[in-house]
Amino acid sequence: MDSLYLLIPIALLFCAIGIKLLLWAIDNGQYDDLDKEAWKILADDEPALPSTEQDGSPPDQQRREQP
Amino acid sequence: MPSSSDSTAGPQLCYHCGEQVPVGADLGVVIAGEIRPMCCPGCRAVAQLISANGLENFYQQRTAYNLRPQEREVAALEQYLVYDDPALAASFTDIDSAGNMTARLLLGGISCAACTWLIEQTMARLPGVSRALVNLQQSRLDIQFDPARIPLSQVFARLDALGYQVRPFQASAQRRQMGEEYRLELRRLAVAGLGMMQVGMFAVALHAGDIQGIENQYQGxxxxxxLLVASFVVLFSARPFFTTAWRHLRQGALVMDLPVALAIGLAWLASAWATASGGGQVYFDSVVMFTFFLLLGRFLERRVRQRHALTWFDAQSALPDAVSARRGGQWATVPRVQLQSGDIVLVRAGETVPVDGRVCDGCSAVREDTFNGEPLPRRVRPDDTVYAGTVNVEAALELEVLGSYLDSRLAALQRSVEQAQTAKPRLARLADRIASWFVGAILLVTTATALVWSHLAPDQALWISLSVLVISCPCALALATPAALTSAASALRSTGVIVRGENALESLARTTHLIFDKTGTLTEGSLAITDVRLLAELPRERVLALAAAMQQYSGHPVARAFSAIDAAASLDQVQYTVGAGLEARAGDHTYRLGSESFCRGQALALPPPPAEPLYWVALVRDELPLAWIGLADRTRDEAAAVVGAATAAGLQVELLTGDGSGQGPLLARRLGIETVSSGLEPQQKMAHVRALQATGAVVAMVGDGLNDAPVLGLADASFAVANATDLARTQADFVLLDGDLNSVIRTWRKARQCRRVILQNFAWALAYNACGIPLAALGFIPPWAAAIGMSLSSLLVVVNSLRLNGGPNTA
Known part of the structure; x- marks a missing residue:
């Protein structure tokens, strides 16, 4: 049972590291937007695209569509 | 999901924004293989753009309708060209060493997480854009791009084309503080959570040791x-409870945080003392668990209110950024902020007046719904004053600038909004009222216990009185309110009502007076044809078709009422006379449509308009009067039912309107509202509500316009209906997304139900204490039982609150 004197401090150390990491992640802004990230993993990153040129397609078309 | 139920019964709803599609509008867009109805060209343009980009998935994923894009006559891109000026862009953009620009933009109209995906996907695919990141909580877009390949104005225009309002993101102090507070709360929660796990593990060993025996050295x-972990949690995570309790105590107020702070502080002290002295009992697990539960409860409650951060657009953002001003004899486009008194600016028809100014050339009419909520414009001629934020509807005006934004009437309105916020009465929360006598009762019981035990067994007196304090820990009591509010707010969210105000549900449940604004709230806020009086042999359809054909050439708000009618055959030589009407030729005839005097100028036989208080326009052909066409602001279909339901529920219903004409009392009589005040300025509306509040009434206000914003801020509970202006939305406690007035009553019922659940929670929490405290006072409750009791009673409170999440009609 004397191993407790070693194991408990080690556990505390891990806990401290965990807290430190979590606080870093919060300060880093990784938790600033809980909704979006939760939703994001369900969404396709690359939606089905007809072709890649289309996004660069004529700016005049874009302008026509403006309300 | 709103998109699934569109095609079912009832009127057709716009697939994009969820509003009713006007009769006769044919604006379908093919999305994912199906034709979807659209209500206006704005929605259609946005939907087409989304569809053309292959992002139709958005419509399946979103959880709320989009906002209807604003109508505007000016090309969007032109408006944003001013941002290509580096000096103007400097305040919200950075340029890195590689020449890439990072812009921080504030977006309006983001309604759900799917919007962020749509924006990010669309923007990231523009050539030259390297990164686009939307923060939903702040409604903010950080976009990095190469200004040589895509100018900043294009970025603005593109976002605008997607149907979102876009402004430079200015880091205001309030906004920055909110962000920092959020992170701090999250840090506290993280520390408390991890600490709870650690202390919990040790506590299991300690409790097992209590039961089956443990060596003193290991117990120590x-x-x-x-103690080490719990102290960290108490000092770091539980700090806000202590500071809040102390701050209120110094002002002589007892709040819920006081018993919380007492319980945490004393239990921690007692346990620390027991640890140091080697005797007694420790309650570290209860202390830490209590802290975590409470922080979690409050965090979730705040989050559900702030999640759909409706952007903080102030009144100023309704004004155009770019203005045509005379510079050395020529018209030049200059940023609005650079205008000075005495400058001459040009405001074309359809544009928003950018500054308070004196008309020096031109005759037109301005729509002043900003200040009075009315759709009908006021006629202006040279030397009249026009105000920033109003819309010039008929013809171009040249204005002499009278002063900066800060001197304008619009800024004064904004300031009165801020004043209203501070003047808002704070109704005492249920929890705080209970807290005061709870603290007293606990202290009394503890003292009595200590006294009794010091006679019976002096060596145990301290520990037993401490265990009374710990068992009385108001965990369930303190969770009762946030749990119920969170649950009710998320239930309301799923029915299209966003809860924003702190305590708004509690205030709403106590409402005695329900006050409606007229235009845009009880009515639709736009004119519609309600009556046609024929004066000649011409059939009604023919008359309306002729009128519609002529109105196509007009920018007056009246013209919009005719847009759904099939216009008659082509007209020639249509002439528009400002402030009078239209004249056109068709075949051998000359037609006139407009005011009485204008039409009588051609047809002397025109009879005076009918007596009903409608907005009458005449139509004449040569000398022959054809018809009087009466227009009015249509009452919402559900208005009468809502007023009836509110009256039946015992609420005093009133009507406050800025409209000085006879329409207010007329509408009130039709809907069964007894108290009406009409022709009120925003300040007078505030005075009216304040007078009511002074008599002890709890006032709920329903409004939509900028002119309602101050009174919405002042009312105890307030609603902004769909399409309300941003300022009104930011002031309202509840935002009705679907524009259905029935939501007002539904929300009120939910609030009443929520209040009942809170009371049940209190009853349970107090009953738990009432049973636990005597047992503790008799010395029967060991620490493990205290921990279990606390968790179970809190769990029960949470489960009871979750009942509010059930269907909207369970009330």
Whole structure:
């Protein structure tokens, strides 16, 4: 049972590291937007695209569509 | 999901924004293989753009309708060209060493997480854009791009084309503080959570040791490490409870945080003392668990209110950024902020007046719904004053600038909004009222216990009185309110009502007076044809078709009422006379449509308009009067039912309107509202509500316009209906997304139900204490039982609150 004197401090150390990491992640802004990230993993990153040129397609078309 | 139920019964709803599609509008867009109805060209343009980009998935994923894009006559891109000026862009953009620009933009109209995906996907695919990141909580877009390949104005225009309002993101102090507070809360929660797990593990060992025996040295070790972790949690995570309790105590107010702080502080002190002295009992697990539960409850409650951060657009953002001003004899486009008194600016028809100014050339009419909520414009001629934020509807005006934004009437309105916020009465929360006598009762019981036990067994008196304090820990009591509010707010969210105001549900449940604004709230806020009086042999359809054909050439708000009618055959030589009407030729005839005097100028036989208080326009052909066409602001279909339901529920219903004409009392009589005040300025509306509040009434206000914003801020509970202006939305406690007035009553019922659940929670929490405290006072409750009791009673409170999440009609 004397191993407790070693194991408990080690556990505390891990806990401290965990807290430190979590606080870093919060300060880093990784938790600033809980909704979006939760939703994001369900969404396709690359939606089905007809072709890649289309996004660069004529700016005049874009302008026509403006309300 | 709103998109699934569109095609079912009832009127057709716009697939994009969820509003009713006007009769006769044919604006379908093919999305994912199906034709979807659209209500206006704005929605259609946005939907086409989304569809053309292959992002139709958005419509399946979103959880709320989009906002209807604003109508505007000016090309969007032109408006944003001013941002290509580096000096103007400097305040919200950075340029890195590689020449890439990072812009921080504030977006309006983001309604759900799917919007962020749509924006990010669309923007990231523009050539030259390297990164686009939307923060939903702040409604903010950080976009990095190469200004040589895509100018900033294009970025603005593109976002605008997607149907979102876009402004430079200015880091205001309030906004920055909110962000920092959020992170701090999250840090506290993280520390409390991890600490709870650690202390919990040690506590299991300690409780097992209590039951089956444990060597003193190991008990000591476990207690000391628990003390270490718990102290960290108490000092860091539980700090806000202590500061809030102390701050209110100094002002002589007892709030819920006081018993919380007492319980945490005393239990921690007692446990620390027991650890140091080697005797007694430790309650570290209860202390830490209590802290975590409470922080979690409050965090979730705040989050559900702030999640759909409706952007903080102030009144100023309704004004155009770019203005045509005379510079050395020529018209030049200059940023609005650079205008000075005495400058001459040009405001074309359809544009928003950018500054307070004196008309020096031109005759037109301005729509002043900003200040009075009315759709009908006021006629202006040279030397009249026009105000920033109003819309010039008929013809171009040249204005002499009278002063900066800060001197304008619009800024004064904004300031009165801020004043209203501070003047808003704070109704005492249920929890705080209970807290005051709860603290007293606990202290009394503890003292009595200490006194009795010091006679019976002096060596145990301290520990038993401490265990009374710990068992009385108001965990369930303190969770009762946030749990119920969170649950009710998320239930309301799923029915299209966003809860924003702190305590708004509690205030709403106590409402005695329900006050409606007229235009845009009880009515639709736009004119519609309600009556046609024929004066000649011409059939009604023919008359309306002729009128519609002529109105196509007009920018007056009246013209919009005719847009759904099939216009008659082509007209020639249509002439528009400002402030009078239209004249056109068709075949051998000359037609006139407009005011009485204008039409009588051609047809002397025109009879005076009918007596009903409608907005009458005449139509004449040569000398022959054809018809009087009466227009009025249509009452919402559900208005009468809502007023009836509110009256039946015992609420005093009133009507406050800025409209000085006879329409207010007329509408009130039709809907069964007894108290009406019409022709009120925003300040007078505020005075009216304040007078009511002074008599002890709890006032709920329903409004939509900028002119309602101050009174919405002042009312105890307030609603902004769909399409309300941003300022009105930011002031309202509840935002009705679907524009259905029935939501007002539904929300009120939910609030009443929520209040009942809170009371049940209190009853349970107090009953738990009432049973636990005597047992503790008799010395029967060991620490493990205290921990279990606390968790179970809190769990029960949470489960009871979750009942509010059930269907909207369970009330």
């Amino acid at each position: 070790l476990l207690r000391w490490v628990s």
